[in-house]
Amino acid sequence: MSATLVADGVLVLLLLGLALRATAAADAFAAVVAFVAFGLLLALAWMRLHAGDVALTEAAIGSGVTGAVLVAAAMRLPPTLPHIPPEADPEAAFPKAMPGGAARPEVMPGWAARPKVILGEAAIRLAALLLSGLVTACLAGLVLWTTGPSHSQAATALRHLPELGLYNAVTGVLMAYRGFDTLMEKIVLLLALVGVWSLARDTVWGGRPFPAAIPAQGGAVTLIARLLPPIGIVVAVYLLWVSAEEPGGAFQGGAILAAMWLLVLLAGLRQAPLLGSRLVRWTVAVGPAIFLAAGFAGFAFPAGFLSYPPGVAKAMIILIEFPLLLSIAVILGLLVTGPAERRP
């Protein structure tokens, strides 16, 4: 017991340290690196809590795809300079020549004002630290105090899953009990992609992402971009297929498919698609559309929206999940590549 307790304690301390670094790092790239490491360790923490589904999602989406998006964002930002205290460089704070040719005043007005500014900054930081600490303590207190005997609905939920041909409680809840939430999730993902696309300039609307075509890289990158995708596709389909009984699902599989696609794009083996092309538009829409259609099909039976007719529930869920896998993979990949930057 004590050995696992020590290991868990180290894990928690590492998580806290990385969270602090991700928020406190002055450099955007360092913050992203800390965030990705934080996500991977968080996945380990979820495994320690026996939540394999959440761990997979955290590693694939929280750390993997989000990490890639953040790296891409950090690369586009101007490099963050180390914070220079104002008193280190008085010329920068108060240039010799005032605009309009006015002479520099004899008494530097900043002389008295500057320490106050620094004090103000420190005070604001301290206040922010105290306030956020207070909020965290309140939330922790709230959670710990209200924890009574748990009223778990797990047994009731699990009882009906075999009728759907599902044995993994998480997939059962996602696809059967909370199907509406899962549907909305996919719609939100689609909206996020539309949001990213809308950042493109008018002149390049419907064009390709990346400022220039990526030349073929050659060497190790090309090797791995040829070697990994067949394996990745098998793993992605496997993750979706076993989600009926084991941890997995369309999101986790989709993230792996997206990674394989990005590998091929970044190795320069294929060019990023035209975002305005009919194929791209249909591919990102087909998964949510079929989900929606299946939802409306529920009206043909007495139970209503998103209910599965008895007997064919498993077949319907598979019919919904495979197009979803494809759509999620393409959406996640296009979220990473970003808006169009070149003319079609």
Next chain:
Amino acid sequence: MTALPAALATAVLVTAGVVFFVAGTVGLLRFPDAMTRLHALSKADNLGLGLIVLGLLPQAASVSGALKLLAIWLLTQVAGATVTQVMARAIWRGASPPGASPSHASSSEAPRS
């Protein structure tokens, strides 16, 4: 329960693997430049993980479980080798990681004695 020889083999091999990981981490922290740090890291990935996987094989519940362990090791090898190549090429060309100037990296991360 697994047999005693299997448990013993696991203990020895996993411990040896951990030694490689610790050595790799020490190298990552102490080596003077990016190329040697990459070298240290790849040793931990290849040999350390290889030994740990080898040590866990006797504990695998099934043959497919053991094959999955081997697959993890092989995939990590491929990924690690590729990343090392890409990073080494970037360093060779003089590209510095975003946010860190090369001079800063060499001055602040010199070996401390």
